[in-house]
Amino acid sequence: MTLTPMQEAAGAAIRSQNNVLLLSPTGSGKTLAFILPVIEMIDTNSPRLQAVVVVPTRELALQVESVLKEQTREIRSMSLYGGRPAMEEHRRLREINPHIIFATPGRLLDHIGKENLNVLSTRILIVDEYDKCLELGFREEMDNITTALVHVPQVVLTSATLFEEKSEENALDAPSLLQRREFKTIDFLATVHDLQARLEICIVPSPEKDKLSTLARLLTHLQGQSAIVFVAHRESAERIAKYLKEEQFAATVYHGGMEQEVRERALYRFRAGASTILVSTDLAARGLDIPAVRAIIHYHLPIDEATFTHRSGRTARWEDTGTAFLMVGPEENVPAFVESNEVLNVDDITPQPFHPEWAVLYIGRGKKDKLSKADVLGFLCKKGGLTSAQIGRIDLGAHTAYVAVKRDVVKRVLHQIAGEKIKGMKTLIEEMRR
Template identity: 40%
Template structure:
């Protein structure tokens, strides 16, 4: 594997200091533990290590990557596919169609990414042969423990009798590694407190009594204007309540929490990535492990009880040495031991802040995807063949198994739907609509 080719495919110029140290200190004869903050590039780091373990001549699953959430599994799948072209990669997770997964596993992938419960399901039904797996990666291991997956992980690891290496990553410092992981003699790389990894954050507070918190949030959203913003709540009900307020004011936004269907959650993240919406209201489900680049602002509508959660939420902005701003909305009587007293107060002294502008893009779906051999170039060509559509009118494109999603300039969305519907891509008629 040539690193420069990987960098080109990932569209980055060079590895960061953590990734370089991981490659320098890696020893194929020892286990490996990586402590590094959220957003620091851990996925690419361990993906590069896998390149030293995979063999195109071996049959069966060679590497198993266990992760705590479906969204993280899907994100890792995207990175792994770019890094390890030519190897079959399969992703399995709760909420996905088990029949589809079983069919994919009939021809075993070289790399399997999955959540503990779903991987355990496949092991129990012998759709995964554990004896071929020689590398285990426990990604965001601390989060897996927090989510209560210890029992499933023990079940899985006990069945991996032919492991030659275990790699564990964590965004928090773990003073003790549980015995069930089987981690033995190991190399540790710790970048949690490196200056270059520390986010460049500006933290401000908004003080509002309980009955005025929602009003203060609304003012803050309006004052922030077009900034890309994640609003964190502790509970789904609060997130839903904020969404209702923004819906009433016709402010474009999306919800992301565990009470939503998996397809709705994935679509919310997709639209946030491609700038079809600039406001995402969420719970701590989005605090870790998600690849959401270029977030300008984090708003804590409700503060978490623990400092770790506060840090991980803030890690959604100021990623990879960028800068970002954080707002905490607190009641006058609130007291949190992890907050400092001298945060600058954000003054919201107007009642007439203009509503934030609409996002520049709208997301359209196309009824065709990877199963139909459709790729991004096909979608671009399809759109550019329509009257008056130019390359600069088209934003990010994501191709899924059965459908494709494309961001187009918002003012052109209706025109494109009218002209594109029932036209052909690769000789196949497709439907085009708005998400």
Template identity: 45%
Template sequence: MIDEFDKSLELGFQDQMEAIIRRLGQARRRILLSATDNPHIPQFAGGEGFYRISFLDKEEALPDGITVYEVDSPQKDKLDTLLRLVCVLGTQKSLVFLGFRESVERVGEYLSAHGVAAVMFHGGLEQQARERAIHRFSCGSCNVLVCTDLAARGLDIDGVENVIHYHLPPDRVTYVHRNGRTARWDGHGSAYLLVGPQERVPEFADKDCHTFHLPQRVPAPAKPLWATIYIGKGKKDKISRGDVAGFLIKQGGLERGQIGRIDVLPQWSYAAVDSQQVRALLERLRGQKIKGVRTIYTLAD
């Protein structure tokens, strides 16, 4: 079973996928998955002897749970419009999609400089930086993830409430995959298309759109309810999520309700804690051992 096979073909991984399938000679079924229809089925998947099973609604580009809005930007550079929008959205989890890594860096730095709790995610970042960004966004220690279309596939993050298209999607496939990050399963979410003075809502999205009017005065950027701490030990040190939770309660003095998501990775761990407790917590953890081993505890930012 290969997920997102169409994107893998687009990125030039046909030889790698074919090599994997050839090594599974005893496999009785070969299943290729995608959220959008793809007329091209590679020869290695079984030639002409395949069945196409579609759960897509031919009449609708989006599930009923997504509401789409057009947000007009008076300037070609949409930074101010984006900032005002995320201020209105407050602590809601929002993904901001752009087409280029350099644009992600520029927009992410702009939002951070204006007090927005935002992190960046694109293919040019080191693996540890990407993992840290996903944890912080997933656990709620930042409210905004600024990203390329790398985040449009394969990420299943609970509770994403908004998808913001800073750069308009170039085609319907990109539009569907980006919006698919919200309203998962039977959930509800919103998609916002930021439209500059010389742009138009794409035809494939036009019928879905409602106009969203930003208020004249917007609130200050919302502070996250959670903070993420970095712990310098992980699975290779036989650390488990239970070990981390117990450590934060016993040595850190936290209550269960003050601990959020915990991710234990091979060489380090991340834990979400009540943002109002984090600085006092780090003071209490200084010099403490987790499972008998000293390590680093610091704010992951």
């Protein structure tokens, strides 16, 4: 595995048992930078909890845990987050005795308060997207977490934005117990200029305050390329996604007010290419690993440079290139922190939706049923008559599976597998509708 200079430097600092502040742009691989040394320090023969990773959102918890599982299956792990019964998580904690947990602040404190977790053996505390944890109103919870884990010998904080000097009342102040620690700073934020070199920024004027028709024209200009449309409010996300669907665009909505299962389906459809447009609040601006996003559309202008950076960082990840479009209404101005003289006028474009290449099949069995990705692939090839080229991304949940197949073969494959058992099990298999 070839690591970046940032990952090498961060790994060396963490292995030296320093408290580490890791500053690096969105999409630069910070997760792998701390996961690799943590893997090395965990004693897999011990039944005790050894590492705690705090993240601002459920999606990021699952994403970071997936990076761990890609590297090793010998370390027991678990994600803890709200929106599901804490008792269910407690039962699982007792069953697996995780070496490492990935948790949102509120749910972590809940388990600590109920003594569902023994954190005394914890050797390292990592707060991923540290600034975002505090932005989302977790300041008091972060204070309580650092108090509960005051004994932990090593702390790692990660962020994609620089911590500036703040007043005491500012929410971005570090919790007091962290202020007493000395941190070794690994600062690769200067490489944000590399991102700027790979990111094209384009201004899209909207002649109307309501930018819906301009958005449809812009999406037509993109010709079906994957795009995330960022908006300021959940209600706006719902309204815009509804409009795009009515206009036959392959759009999916995503925000924090949705049920977790619905959010999961939305992300899967987008990642798999069954939806080419994700209309989202800033919930999607951090932590989500969505490959090959070609365009970011700021439907509502970012309120500050950090928001612009995190949103735009969903494209042009690693060595890829991408474009950030800022939609500017008749009463709006381009933010001062955005440097771009490029203007794209889409007024003469006739809106025309592009239909995605992929569709998604839902399978009512998952990991708990001992179903593997190989089982799904083999079933669709043998029973459904598909080739591997007609099958895309496969995701397995505890009791469900999602698989992308070429849209033009969906009806045929559903007809051929009707009534067939997968791995000897009867189950529901149907097309996932948007």
